[in-house]
Amino acid sequence: MKACAPGKLILSGEHSAVYGAPAIALAVNRYIRCHSTFTSTHDLTLRLPEFNWQVQLSWSDLRYLNDHLNQRFQQFEQGLIGAGDILEAPHQLALYALAQCLPETDPDTGLALEIHSELPLGSGMGSSAALSAAVTRLAQHLFATPLNTYDMFQRVRYCERLCHGRGGLIDAATVSYGGMVQVEAGQVAQLPVQLGDHWYYIHTGAPAVGTGECVDNVRRHWGDTGIWQDFSALTEQLRATIVAGTDPRQLIQANHRLLSDIGVVPRPVQHFIQQLENLGGAAKVSGAGAVSGDSGGALIAYLPDIDLAGVCQQAGYRYMAIEEDKQGARLED
Structure with a gap:
C-alpha cells in the first residue's frame, strides 16, 4: 500500500x-x-x-x-x-x-x-x-x-x-x-481559488534554529505588541488580491518588511530579496525564518519577467515554480 x-x-x-x-x-x-x-x-x-x-x-x-x-x-x-x-x-x-x-x-x-x-x-x-x-x-x-x-x-x-x-x-x-x-x-x-503564474519557491538553506525556537524568540520580543494587526491586514489584502488576480508585489514587499522587523529574516536573505525588488520582483520568508545564522529556509516570490536562474545561482540558492496540489494526504495506486 x-x-x-x-x-x-x-x-x-x-x-x-x-x-x-x-x-x-x-x-x-x-x-x-x-x-x-x-x-x-x-x-x-x-x-x-x-x-x-x-x-x-x-x-x-x-x-x-x-x-x-x-x-x-x-x-x-x-x-x-x-x-x-x-x-x-x-x-x-x-x-x-x-x-x-x-x-x-x-x-x-x-x-x-x-x-x-x-x-x-x-x-x-x-x-x-x-x-x-x-x-x-x-x-x-x-x-x-x-x-x-x-x-x-x-x-x-x-x-x-x-x-x-x-x-x-x-x-x-x-x-x-x-x-x-x-x-x-x-x-x-x-x-x-488558484494562485496563478509567476510564483516561485526559493530555498535559502536550512535555518540554524528550529521553528519552535523562532516562535519563542518572537513571542518574547513582540508577543504583546500591536504588530500582529499589521500582519493581519496584509494577509486579508493578499487574499483579496489573489482572488481578484491582481498584482501582489506591493503587499509581499510590505509583508517582508514586517518579517524583517520581528527579526526572522537573516541579513544575507534581506540583501537577496532587495536584489529581487531592484529587478521588479517581490519576495518574503515563507515559514518561521531564522533568528540567527545566514539562511532563512523558504522564500516565496512573485517574479514576472525576471531571470531567476542567474540571481539564484549567484546566491547559491535553489528555486522552482510553485505548482498546487489540490488533494492533500491520500492513498496512491
Whole structure:
C-alpha cells in the first residue's frame, strides 16, 4: 500500500497566526511518500533512503517509544527541555505517527515501511507535517478505521507538537486538505481559488534554529505588541488580491518588511530579496525564518519577467515554480 502527502508554502501569516491572526498557505506538488509491505517477521522495519536511516523494532518497542516521546513532551511543558529536543532523531516522528494508529493488541504480522521525501528538512515546506500525514493516512488504512479529513488534520497537529512544542494549524491543515487554505482563530477554511503564474519557491538553506525556537524568540520580543494587526491586514489584502488576480508585489514587499522587523529574516536573505525588488520582483520568508545564522529556509516570490536562474545561482540558492496540489494526504495506486 502507498500513501503520500504534499508539502506546503505559507503565503502570508507566519508567526502572526500564533496570535489568532489569519494565515494563508498552499499545498504544493512536492511530496513525502510511504510504501508498506506486510512481512512474516512480526516486527517493524523503517527505511528512509534519502537520509540513510534504517531502524528495526518490535511492536512493543514502538509502544514504548510512543510513551517515551509523550514523557519528553511533558518535560518540554515543564520547561526541562527545549522544543527542539523533544524528538531525539527525526525518524521518531514517523514512528510516533504510526504508533497512534496501532490497535490495542499487537498486529499478528510484521511491516516494512519505506519513506521517500522530496521535501528537504528545514525547507519551510512543512516536511514534518507531511511526514505525519503520509504515515497516518497509510497506517490508518492498515490498522484502524480511516479518518475523515478533519480528524486527519487534528491527528497531524497532535503528532507535530513533538517537533515544535505545539501543533501548528497552518501546516497540518494544508497538507491534510490540499489546495489553498486559510486558518484564523483556530478555524480552517478552504479557498476555492488558484494562485496563478509567476510564483516561485526559493530555498535559502536550512535555518540554524528550529521553528519552535523562532516562535519563542518572537513571542518574547513582540508577543504583546500591536504588530500582529499589521500582519493581519496584509494577509486579508493578499487574499483579496489573489482572488481578484491582481498584482501582489506591493503587499509581499510590505509583508517582508514586517518579517524583517520581528527579526526572522537573516541579513544575507534581506540583501537577496532587495536584489529581487531592484529587478521588479517581490519576495518574503515563507515559514518561521531564522533568528540567527545566514539562511532563512523558504522564500516565496512573485517574479514576472525576471531571470531567476542567474540571481539564484549567484546566491547559491535553489528555486522552482510553485505548482498546487489540490488533494492533500491520500492513498496512491
